[in-house]
Amino acid sequence: MSTIRRLLAISVCTSVLAACGGGGGGGGSTSVPNNPPPPPPPPPPQSSARIEGDGPFLVVDQFGYRTDMEKIAVIRNPVTGFDADDLIDPADEYLVVDEATGTTVLTVLPTEWNGGASHSGSGDEAWWLDFSAVTAPGTYTIRDSEDLVVSASFEIGDDVYDDVLKAALKVMFYQRAGFAKDAAYVGTGWADGASHVGPGQDTEARLYSAPGDASTERDLHGGWYDAGDYNKYTNWTADYVISLLTSYMERPAIWTDDVGIPESGNGIPDILDEVKWGLDWLIRMQNADGSVLSIVGLDGASPPSAATGPSTYGPESSSATLTTAAAFALASEVYGGLGDATLSTYAADLEQRAEEAWDWAVANPDVTFRNNDSAMGSQGLGAGQQEVSDEARAEKKLSAAIYLAHATGESGYHDYVTANYSASKMVGSFYINGFEANSQRDLLFYTSVSGANPTVATTILDRYETAMAGSNELWQAVDGEIDPYRAYLGAYTWGSNAVKSRTGMLYVQQASYGLGTQSVDAAMAAGAGYIHYLHGVNPLGLVYLSNMAAEGAKKSVDTFYHTWFSDGSALWDSVSGSTYGPAPGFLVGGANPSYDWDSCCPTGCGSAANNNQCGITPPAPPAGQPTQKSYLQFNDGWPLNSWQVTENSNGYQTDYIRLLSKYVD
The missing domain is CATH 1.50.10.10 (Glycosyltransferase)
Structure with missing residues (x-):
């Protein structure tokens, strides 16, 4: 349970009892009683030796898990990348808590990934929490006993992805050209004429x-x-x-x-x-x-x-x-x-x-x-x-x-x-x-x-x-x-x-066609790992779909490159900073370690105003990061060219729809 930066806060003290004797200022002596008291008991196990920074330190699929799914949360300790100053020393155990009742339904011991090594692709050390034994439908969180680290809440149930799939499919309606988006179908926020x-x-x-x-x-x-x-x-x-x-x-x-x-x-x-x-x-x-x-x-x-x-x-x-x-x-x-x-x-x-x-x-x-x-x-x-x-x-x-x-x-x-x-x-x-x-x-x-x-x-x-x-x-x-x-x-x-x-989908197709030596359950579990990544089991703890709080996501895409939901729009720029933010359900491009600002930056973009948009160096992140951290929530156009990282595509959308549909009944 240790990392190279874990602090052990346990100290052991030895007490020596001294007796002072003699009157009239005579010399004293030190003695030990025949029956010394027992040593103090060791301190109880600590929930976490140390936490620094904002994390996220414990990432889950924020929409949840089907009852029969393998369910593995990830504890992450950043070592390299933009969040390298964050620090967690994992607790000895974590509690899966039913949010409706406050009851602990499972206690889970972390399993260290790869002997405590740092993963070059994410820049993180990691531990796995396997809570597959929890199958009862409900709303849950995972936390340590002192609530120093608490996951996003998530659902367990066989319908957890039903509404997510509908939202993902409805994106194609938002993308229709030459068709009015009436408020009856998209709400006031995204209504628009043909x-x-x-x-x-x-x-x-x-x-x-x-x-x-x-x-x-x-x-x-x-x-x-x-x-x-x-x-x-x-x-x-x-x-x-x-x-x-x-x-x-x-x-x-x-x-x-x-x-x-x-x-x-x-x-x-x-x-x-x-x-x-x-x-x-x-x-x-x-x-x-x-x-x-x-x-x-x-x-x-x-x-x-x-x-x-x-x-x-x-x-x-x-x-x-x-x-x-x-x-x-x-x-x-x-x-x-x-x-x-x-x-x-x-x-x-x-x-x-x-x-x-x-x-x-x-x-x-x-x-x-x-x-x-x-x-x-x-x-x-x-x-x-x-x-x-x-x-x-x-x-x-x-x-x-x-x-x-x-x-x-x-x-x-x-x-x-x-x-x-x-x-x-x-x-x-x-x-x-x-x-x-x-x-x-x-x-x-x-x-x-x-x-x-x-x-x-x-x-x-x-x-x-x-x-x-x-x-x-x-x-x-x-x-x-x-x-x-x-x-x-x-x-x-x-x-x-x-x-x-x-x-x-490669694993799902193997299962569908009855191929390979692996079981159908193993193939479907392997495929589901990619769904969980897109739903928040990633170094950013980010659901890579836009504006999905209504479907249960604690941290979904706030802003992305789209001509409609443009940078600076008072109505649609971002969920956090504009009236409506972008419409829900759009899958964005994702981590891109090849991101770069425009070749005109920082001094050759035609005017001082344009050059000022560049800044001094390419934004980091996404630049200069471990691969899986090569992402930033931004929607700037030229010359920062955020489309390399955050733009949506119908191709991304239809690929996601196909995979997610294999986990919906």
């Missing part, structure tokens, strides 16, 4: 290279703001559609019709209503020849309805067309199976569109378009680069063939998969990680498609199982207890929270 439907905007969008040519006008309204910017990217939107459809297909019974969007109560699960909003936009993006436009660039303002600038679009590309073909094909199967006549007609149209997109992409395999690229003359169109590499485009073609084989049953698509699946990283290189999640998901899906080549299916499953066991970033990291926060990543980058969700 955005980007004025003159020259989405209903009259023009080709980026011919903004003065009215003959290029297209009605491209709808879709979702992609992230903290309002641009709409076909490749990514189609990916979000596939991810949400997959979430539905994997657990159709959990999806409700009461999320609180205008379509709620129509008899269709709200997740499918939301997906249809994205699909309808993709339909508008498709040309008559089957090809699909790549991007629509939108103006920014806060709130979104205040934007008045024009909307422009980029041309068709092979990658956008292939990703859309995959989305249409998968959607045709889902909506065609709902037993609704109107949606069955819709599904048939989607299937035809998917095949037309495939045919165009086969005939035009190498058509690319790079937005926001001076070499293409597209600077200012969008923000992130939606075009992909040749290798990634081949992966997209394989995925499109997989979903078309599922939708149509035609042998040509199966033949394409058989001829090309071995070129994928997972099959060809036994390579699995959270960065390649989409292609791995799609290959696993193919193993259950009717008519799949049995050898192909067996090989895919074998590669997945072998790669999971053989990677030092997956089961070896779990078994070796490499990460004290129990959500190991081999690398942290921009958007690390998305990779957390995707990596958690």
Whole structure:
């Protein structure tokens, strides 16, 4: 129970009794009685030898734990990083307390992580508190006997994530472009009119290279703001559609019709209503020849309805067309199976569109378009680069063939998969990680498609199982207890929270497909570690979702980069400093050790006022920190560029939704 800085405050004193004798000032002597009193008893065990600083020192999943879950809280003692002056010497035992009754239901002894070593990825020493034995539903805290360290309160129950999942899904509604957010659905704080439907905007969008040519006008309204910017990217939107459809297909019974969007109560699960909003936009993006436009660039303002600038679009590309073909094909199967006549007609149209997109992409395999690229003359169109590499485009073609084989049953698509699946990283290189999640998901899906080549299916499953066991970033990291926060990543980058969700899904997929030597419970526990990290079991004790106090979070994201919830907004800048703060449920990017301020800083940003925004050195955190502490709650735009750390993305959101849904009944 010691650390290199633990203080032992126990002292042992020895008493010597002296007797003074003789009258008349005669000499004295020292004597010891024949029956000396017993020595004083040792002091009782201390709750904590020492605490300095604000912590947090004891982190938990602030939403809680399912009754049957493994439940492990983390005590953390910072050694390096911005909080290195904080200090805890853990108590000998901790109490799990029922908040309703004040009763201690379990006493837990801390288990030292890795022999007391400091973890380089977080800069912390750590101890684990395993309270899995607590299964009774209720509200709890964990504390030492003197209440020097008390965790955030949390729930135990089988419905602890239900409302969190609804809030996460509702984020997609907040992100809708061209759709009014009425107060009846979002409250007064985030009510706003339909955005980007004025003159020259989405209903009259023009080709980026011919903004003065009215003959290029297209009605491209709808879709979702992609992230903290309002641009709409076909490749990514189609990916979000596939991810949400997959979430539905994997657990159709959990999806409700009461999320609180205008379509709620129509008899269709709200997740499918939301997906249809994205699909309808993709339909508008498709040309008559089957090809699909790549991007629509939108103006920014806060709130979104205040934007008045024009909307422009980029041309068709092979990658956008292939990703859309995959989305249409998968959607045709889902909506065609709902037993609704109107949606069955819709599904048939989607299937035809998917095949037309495939045919165009086969005939035009190498058509690319790079937005926001001076070499293409597209600077200012969008923000992130939606075009992909040749290798990634081949992966997209394989995925499109997989979903078309599922939708149509035609042998040509199966033949394409058989001829090309071995070129994928997972099959060809036994390579699995959270960065390649989409292609791995799609290959696993193919193993259950009717008519799949049995050898192909067996090989895919074998590669997945072998790669999971053989990677030092997956089961070896779990078994070796490499990460004290129990959500190991081999690398942290921009958007690390998305990779957390995707990596958690790797274990869940193993359980779902019956692979590996580990039990289903072990695989699900490994996946849940990534949920707990996002919910507060991290060095910051931060729930990486925005404004979630209403769902039980003690410390959730206060501010993040988003054009709507902009820096300095009196209404939406932050939960703590503005009237409403950002809307709830947005998953932010997460720890990013590669963060840097703009290259113009500190003295070359064009004016003294701009330079003053830089400060003297990059903000630390996120700069100069252990990996998992490379995060700061800020939403500054240029030149501090907080979007590298705190911006949301629909990709982060849909990955999180998929993982969380596996822990909801």
